[in-house]
Amino acid sequence: MPVSTSLSASSLNDRTGARSNLASLTSGLTVVLALIVLAPLFSSLPKPVLAALIIEAVVMGMMDVGEMRRLRRVSRVDFWVAVAAILATLVFGVLAGVAIGIALSLLWLVYVATHPRLSTLGREAGTQVFRDLDEHPDDETIPGVVVLRMDGGVFFATADTLEDRVRAVLIDPDVHGVVLHFAGVNFADSQGAATLSEVIRMADEAGVDLRFAAVRPAVRRLLERDGVIGRLGADRVHGNVHRAVVALTTAEPPAHHREEPT
Known part of the structure; x- marks a missing residue:
């Protein structure tokens, strides 16, 4: 950011294409020449006119209206973070505005990281493609089989969310198979x-056949080192969801069974 003694001067430098400290020297010489040569002409200008020039240089130079419109169209969260930063700058100053903008952005990043998207998938009719049922409610589901897709990393901030969702699925007595689609998981x-x-362990106790699908190489290596793949069984890790579902529908029923309520 080209800086030249004040916010309005920095804005003007930026709008005129300043790229180095030479711009500050040039603008300083220009101001000195203006004071010497043009001071008599400027002395009669009303102060509101000079104030309007400074406001125009700051507002139009430091706030990109076109970018704000794009943010409002693309991401409402980014738009409101930018609005909050602008208001904070006007009320508390530039440094406080920048700090508040960064803090809000970090809070949003933490929220997104700790709330991964977990989607239930269905199969597009006549194909082997599995899609989000919320977006394609007419897709077909396989009786007794639930396909879950997780997007993001499986780490300390998201692990409980995944465990809770799988536990909720295992409670259903009609479910005999679960596929965890890990194509969107790039970190664990x-x-x-x-x-x-x-x-x-929960799936084994519930008598549900658990399968993994589309596990990325880096994630699979970590799971192998921790013995997860060994506990699940390498034959229950499939290249895609279709293969996992076919394996579930053709496999022998699990050895464990649910206890019927008395």
Whole structure:
């Protein structure tokens, strides 16, 4: 950011294409020449006129109206973070505005990271393609089989969300198979691996056949090192969801069974 003694001067430097400290020297010489040569002409100008020039330089130079419109169209969250930063700048000053904008952005980043998207998938009719049922409610589902897709990483901040969702699925007595679609998972840590081990244990106790699908190489290597793949069984890790579902529908029923309520 080209800086020249004040917010309005910095804005003007930026709008005129300043790229180095030479711009500050040039603008300083220009101001000195203006004071010497043009001071008599400017002395009669009303102060509101000079104030309007400074406001125009700051507002139009430091706030990109076109970018604000784009943010409002593309992402409402980014738009409101930008609005909050602008208001904070006007009320508290530039440094406070920048700090508040950064803080709001970090809070949003933490929220997104700790609330991964977990979608239930259905199969497009006549194909092997599985899609989000919320977006394609007419897609067909396989009786007794639930396909879950997780987007993001499986780590300490998201592991509990995954475990809770799988536990809710396992409660359903009509479910005999679960496929976890990991194509959107590009990262896992030790806590995530421990949670997947717990998910395997829960599925085994519930008598539900659990399968993994489309596990990325880096994630699979971590799960192998922690013994997760060994506990699940390498034959229950499939290249895509279609293969996992076919394996579920043709496999022998699980050895464990649910206890019927008395």
